[in-house]
Amino acid sequence: xDDKTMLMIPGPTPVPERALTALGKHPIGHRTGEFSxxxxxxxxxxxxxxxxxxxxxxxxASGTGAMEAGIIxxxxxxDRVVVGSNGKFGDRWAQxxxxxxxxxxxxxxxxGKPLDPEAFRAVLEADTDKTIKAVVITHSxxxxxxxxxxxxIVGYIKAHGTALSIVDAVTSLGAxxxxxxxxxxxxxxxxxxxxxxxxxxxxxxxxxxKAWTAYATANLPRFYLDLGKYRKTAAKNSTPFTPPINLxxxxxxxxxxxxxxxxxxxxxxxxxxKRATRAAVKAMGLPLFGAxxxxxxxxxAVAPVSVKAEDIRSLLSKKFDIALAGGQDHLKGKIFRIxxxxxxxxxxxxxxxxxxxxxxxxxxxxxxxxxxxxxxAAQVLNAG
Ligand SMILES: Cc1ncc(COP(=O)(O)O)c(C=O)c1O
Numbered sequence: 001x002d003d004k005t006m007l008m009i010p011g012p013t014p015v016p017e018r019a020l021t022a023l024g025k026h027p028i029g030h031r032t033g034e035f036s037x038x039x040x041x042x043x044x045x046x047x048x049x050x051x052x053x054x055x056x057x058x059x060x061a062s063g064t065g066a067m068e069a070g071i072i073x074x075x076x077x078x079d080r081v082v083v084g085s086n087g088k089f090g091d092r093w094a095q096x097x098x099x100x101x102x103x104x105x106x107x108x109x110x111x112g113k114p115l116d117p118e119a120f121r122a123v124l125e126a127d128t129d130k131t132i133k134a135v136v137i138t139h140s141x142x143x144x145x146x147x148x149x150x151x152x153i154v155g156y157i158k159a160h161g162t163a164l165s166i167v168d169a170v171t172s173l174g175a176x177x178x179x180x181x182x183x184x185x186x187x188x189x190x191x192x193x194x195x196x197x198x199x200x201x202x203x204x205x206x207x208x209x210k211a212w213t214a215y216a217t218a219n220l221p222r223f224y225l226d227l228g229k230y231r232k233t234a235a236k237n238s239t240p241f242t243p244p245i246n247l248x249x250x251x252x253x254x255x256x257x258x259x260x261x262x263x264x265x266x267x268x269x270x271x272x273x274k275r276a277t278r279a280a281v282k283a284m285g286l287p288l289f290g291a292x293x294x295x296x297x298x299x300x301a302v303a304p305v306s307v308k309a310e311d312i313r314s315l316l317s318k319k320f321d322i323a324l325a326g327g328q329d330h331l332k333g334k335i336f337r338i339x340x341x342x343x344x345x346x347x348x349x350x351x352x353x354x355x356x357x358x359x360x361x362x363x364x365x366x367x368x369x370x371x372x373x374x375x376x377a378a379q380v381l382n383a384g
Contacts, residue, residue, distance in 0.1 A: 012193040013193060013344070014343040046206075055234060058225055061169075061201075066168075070166045070168075072218075073211075075220060082135045083134070084107045084136070086146060087111050093311060094106060123160075140175070145298075147297070165187070190203070197254045202244065276349050278295060283373050283377075300337065304365070313336050350374060
């Protein structure tokens with residue numbers, strides 16, 4: 001049916017009516033007092049969302065733009081950096097760092113397993129000469145639905161003393177209680193099409209004072225993504241280049257909605273949706289990809305055996321207009337991923353589970369008792 005698509009992917013995520021309406025407004029001049037006032041409110045709300053007093057800078061870019069800005073502004077050619085990877089986006093950090101000639105050391109875990117914080121402790125403690133300039137990790141690894149233990153890893157980075165912590169929070173910001181200042185994270189990148197509940201096009205980078213000190217001597221080439229320019233103009237409620245005005249309108253509306261809901265309620269909702277989805281998947285006799293202990297609040301990956309992942313996705317799309325995500329790279333065709341990030345409610349999860357259940361029955365999946373998935377999800381949702 002036209003206009004009926006339901007996005008249950010980890011981005012782009014569904015957009016609320018208020019943000020959609022904001023997108024349809026006439027643009028205004030970006031050097032006007034009216035737009036300046038809006039930037040001021042947006043920047044204050046971004047700090048609230050990041051739980052930080054640091055600068056949170058907004059770029060016209062996708063999440064990868066935030067990642068690239070996070071590397072090129074604070075590091076110099078040949079710098080030793082430790083990159084954690086247990087999925088596609090951890091690998092992307094390494095690609096960006098290598099593209100700029102950094103000396104990359106990997107700490108890896110199998111896709112579907114979390115990074116081992118002890119591996120970071122060992123390498124950081126051994127670095128008595130303080131040659132490690134940064135530790136770079138992905139918090140919520142979207143390709144597998146695994147949430148890495150950021151608190152533990154950042155604790156070891158802080159104990160090291162000089163290395164910067166550079167974190168991809170693209171699918172954890174706005175879904176998980178990410179206390180940027182309390183943890184003391186130096187650089188945090190995210191993107192608008194995720195927990196922010198608006199379309200793709202804006203990227204966000206929070207920057208600590210320690211990172212700004214590194215910025216002063218960092219020598220990698222930078223121009224459009226030179227965060228110093230964004231900091232200077234943000235102080236005057238402005239932007240260095242023409243911003244996507246209407247995305248700012250939408251962001252303003254979405255941040256207001258988030259403030260009305262409250263941080264605690266937002267995090268509790270994501271946690272509840274995660275638990276309901278996982279309970280339903282188990283009740284339908286499908287293997288989860290990744291353990292409950294390290295499950296992302298944004299996305300649940302499922303590795304079906306008796307039916308093909310792509311058949312489930314295809315049926316959901318054709319019959320129910322529900323978009324699920326597939327596997328990436330070597331997991332293509334092996335898993336499907338259910339997004340429950342951003343503007344997603346209990347009703348959406350129940351709908352997606354009901355559709356998956358119907359698809360499983362149609363595909364002849366063994367061991368699905370009709371209604372079992374819905375019953376399991378409802379039990380979690382009712383308990384709160
Ligand atoms: C964890 C993570 N990091 C980085 C990115 C890259 O963001 P983008 O596709 O907006 O460049 C994504 C996109 O899904 C992501 O999930």
